[in-house]
Amino acid sequence: MTPTSSPAANREFADLGLGPELLQTLSSLGYEEPTPIQRAAIPHLLEGRDMLGLAATGTGKTAAFALPILQAIEVGSKGPSALILVPTRELAVQVARAVYRYGKEMKVGVLPIYGGQPFRQQLKVLKRGVDVVVATPGRALDHIRRGSLSLEGLKVLVLDEADEMLDMGFAEDLEAIMAEVPGTRQTLLFSATFGKRVEVIAAHYLSDPVEVKIAAAAGGDIPLVRQTAYLVRRPHKLAALGRVLDIEAPEAALVFCRTRNDVDELVEALNGRGYRAESLHGGMSQEERERVLKKLRAGTVDLLVATDVAARGLDVPHLTHVINYEIPAAPKSYVHRIGRVGRAGREGVAITLAEPREHPLLRNIERLTKQKIEVEPLPTVADLRTRRLELTRASVRESILEGNLHHFRVVVESLSHEFDLVDIALGAVKMGHEATVVGAEGDEEEIPVERPFVEKSQGTKSKGKSGAGVGKKG
Numbered sequence: 375m376t377p378t379s380s381p382a383a384n385r386e387f388a389d390l391g392l393g394p395e396l397l398q399t400l401s402s403l404g405y406e407e408p409t410p411i412q413r414a415a416i417p418h419l420l421e422g423r424d425m426l427g428l429a430a431t432g433t434g435k436t437a438a439f440a441l442p443i444l445q446a447i448e449v450g451s452k453g454p455s456a457l458i459l460v461p462t463r464e465l466a467v468q469v470a471r472a473v474y475r476y477g478k479e480m481k482v483g484v485l486p487i488y489g490g491q492p493f494r495q496q497l498k499v500l501k502r503g504v505d506v507v508v509a510t511p512g513r514a515l516d517h518i519r520r521g522s523l524s525l526e527g528l529k530v531l532v533l534d535e536a537d538e539m540l541d542m543g544f545a546e547d548l549e550a551i552m553a554e555v556p557g558t559r560q561t562l563l564f565s566a567t568f569g570k571r572v573e574v575i576a577a578h579y580l581s582d583p584v585e586v587k588i589a590a591a592a593g594g595d596i597p598l599v600r601q602t603a604y605l606v607r608r609p610h611k612l613a614a615l616g617r618v619l620d621i622e623a624p625e626a627a628l629v630f631c632r633t634r635n636d637v638d639e640l641v642e643a644l645n646g647r648g649y650r651a652e653s654l655h656g657g658m659s660q661e662e663r664e665r666v667l668k669k670l671r672a673g674t675v676d677l678l679v680a681t682d683v684a685a686r687g688l689d690v691p692h693l694t695h696v697i698n699y700e701i702p703a704a705p706k707s708y709v710h711r712i713g714r715v716g717r718a719g720r721e722g723v724a725i726t727l728a729e730p731r732e733h734p735l736l737r738n739i740e741r742l743t744k745q746k747i748e749v750e751p752l753p754t755v756a757d758l759r760t761r762r763l764e765l766t767r768a769s770v771r772e773s774i775l776e777g778n779l780h781h782f783r784v785v786v787e788s789l790s791h792e793f794d795l796v797d798i799a800l801g802a803v804k805m806g807h808e809a810t811v812v813g814a815e816g817d818e819e820e821i822p823v824e825r826p827f828v829e830k831s832q833g834t835k836s837k838g839k840s841g842a843g844v845g846k847k848g
Contacts, residue, residue: 386407386408387400387405387408390408390412390413390416390417390420391416391417391420392416392420392441392445393445395479395480396441396444396445396476398479399476399477399478399479399480400476402479403475403476408434409433409434409437409438410433410434410588411427411429411433411434411435411438411586411588412434412437412438412441414586414588415427415435415438415439415442415584415586416438416441416442418584418586419438419439419442419443419560419562420442420445420446422446422560423560423582423583423584424560424561424562424580424581424582424583424584425439425561425562425563425580425583425584425585425586426563426576426580426583426584426585426586427562427563427564427565427585427586427587427588428564428565428566428567428568428585428586428587428588429564429566429586429587429588433588435534435564436468436469436472436473436534437472437476439458439532439534439562439564440469440472440473440476440477441476443455443456443473443506443530443532444473444476444477444480444482446529446530446560447482447505447506447529447530449477449480449481449482449483449505450481450483450503450505451503451505451527452503452527453503453524453525453526453527453528454485454504454505454506454507454523454524454525454527454528455505455506455527455528455529455530456505456506456507456528456529456530456531456532457506457507457509457514457525457528457530457531457532457555458473458506458507458508458509458531458532458534459509459510459511459514459531459532459533459534459539459548459551460508460509460510460534460535460539460687461510461511461534461535461538461539461541461542461544461686461687462488462510462538462686462687463486463488463489463490463491463510463660463687464667464686464687464688464689465534465535465686465687465689466486466487466488466508466509466510466687467486467488468687468689469486469508469534470484470485470486470506470508473506473508477505477506482505482506483503483504483505483506484504484505484506484507484508485499485500485504485506485507485508486507486508486509487500487507487508487509487510487513487514487517487523488509488510488513489510489512489513490659490660491513491660493516496513496517496522497517497522500517500522500523501522507523510544511539511544511547511548511551512544512547514547514551515547515550515551518550518551518554525554525555525556526556528555528556528559529559529560530559530560530561530562531555531559531560531561531562532561532562532563532564533548533561533562533563533564533575533579534564535564535565535566535686535687536563536564536565536572536575537565537566537567537568537569537571537572537706538566538686538710540571540572540575542683542686545571545575548575552578552579561579561580561581561583563575563576563579563580563583566706566709566710566713567706567709567742569706598716598721598722599712599715599716599721599722599723599724600721600722600723600724601712601724601726601745601746601747601748602723602724602725602726602747602748602749602750603725603726603727603728603736603747603748603749603750604618604725604726604727604728604749604750604751604752605728605729605730605733605749605752605824605825606727606728606729606752606821606824607729607730607822607824608729610821610822611699611727612640612643613821614727614752614821615629615644615697615699615727616644616647616649617752617753617758617821618697618725618727618752618753619649619677619697620758620761620762621753621757621758621761622695622723622725623761623765624676624694624695624723625676625692625693625694626670626673626675626676626677626678626690626692626693626694626695627676627677627678627693627694627695627696627697628678628680628685628688628690628693628695628696628697628711628714628715629651629677629678629679629680629696629697629699630679630680630681630682630685630696630697630698630699630700630702630711631679631680631681631699631700632681632682632700632702633681634653634655634656634657634681636699636700637653637654637655637679637680637681638653638655640679640699641653641679644677644679649676649677650674650675650676650677651675651676651677651678651679652666652669652670652675652677652678652679653666653679653680654666654667654678654679654680654681654684654685654688655680655681655683655684656681656683656684658684663684666678667688667690670690671690671692673692678690679699682702682707682710682711685711685714686710688714689714690714693714693715693722694715694722694723695715695722695723695724695725696711696712696714696715696722696723696724696725697724697725697726697727698711698724698725698726698727698728699727700727701726701727701728701732701735701736703735705735705738705739705741705742705743706742708726708739708742708743709742709743711724712724726747730824730825733749736749751823752821752823766803766806769806770803770806786798
């Protein structure tokens with residue numbers, strides 16, 4: 375759904391079967407038209423059908439199941455009418471906020487429950503009564519076993535990002551929860567990928583489901599994401615990453631590593647080179663995680679270096695780039711990683727730094743996504759310097775447009791008695807440019823050009839030499 379406010383937008387949502395109250399809410403929120411998954415899913419869900427949906431984060435699937443749930447439930451019931459299970463605490467908070475936003479005028483009660491949150495606070499709200507619970511499987515099961523989360527009146531159960539929940543080891547928890555839900559409930563299962571394990575739980579828990587496949591989310595076409603890979607050997611990866619960051623100049627980037635030690639080491643190295651980076655991994659407390667995410671959303675941090683598990687469910691609206699500092703071993707992890715960008719009509723960028731021997735892994739990812747990952751030459755030092763000049767030009771232009779330059783007129787006028795005005799401008803631009811790249815030349819190092827394995831010819835490689843540079847953020 376995209377923001378605007380028009381009668382035509384309301385008609386499009388009304389045609390899906392949504393009632394006046396929800397239509398008014400969508401209009402007040404400024405939503406324009408349904409996304410493909412909303413068009414495909416909402417009419418069937420309003421009919422009470424079970425559903426198997428192949429759709430990734432960012433396709434509008436939360437609204438696709440939240441809106442029918444809100445229309446179906448009786449607000450104000452003592453126990454929850456809907457239970458939405460998600461893999462991570464971040465996603466629990468994100469989905470709960472969305473459901474609350476859509477159901478605000480209906481006065482719907484929504485509660486996210488997850489580990490790391492005070493248990494007593496959750497117990498208090500559950501005792502008072504809530505309409506929709508959004509939970510991680512482990513914490514939901516804790517409450518069920520304590521008797522504080524009753525599922526007797528449950529009408530709708532949602533398994534969101536089911537593949538992620540299985541990857542995180544929640545299979546037994548899901549099985550235990552499913553044993554407690556009423557047999558008459560409506561069950562919805564959403565997954566970005568459709569492997570054997572997802573197929574098994576779909577067969578067990580869904581009854582004559584409608585299948586909805588959105589190509590963008592089923593590991594097929596991934597919209598609005600420019601995908602590029604650079605081949606570079608491990609000793610040169612940090613320099614290559616620095617160069618890519620300076621060329622791309624992301625507003626905010628998520629950089630993936632495989633282990634928490636790799637994350638911490640990379641953050642230390644990046645900060646030592648003048649970037650603003652923070653870690654996000656499983657070794658951090660909930661308070662530390664929330665502090666880091668708050669800094670990222672506030673713009674005081676540009677780079678978030680994370681493990682796959684820690685980044686699950688992460689939603690940062692201004693995120694522009696995902697960088698695979700280390701290529702994921704499982705192709706579907708790549709799908710989840712780059713699903714963090716390219717949302718809501720905004721273009722995103724996914725960049726992978728792969729070692730030459732990992733080139734076959736890129737081909738495996740392409741077979742899953744059915745999209746080409748362009749393997750390109752790493753930008754050169756000349757490219758880097760050109761890009762820096764472009765950024766300097768943009769900064770000068772922005773300064774001129776902002777105005778408030780009269781304080782500096784006396785400096786220009788005094789220098790104009792000795793120098794040409796163009797030379798004065800050149801001197802000022804040079805001074806500003808050098809301030810932004812101070813120390814960068816000392817970080818430049820030569821990075822060998824790597825070529826992919828050529829399968830047709832015994833997998834030989836040819837090497838060349840190319841200069842390289844690592845820039846710093848001013």
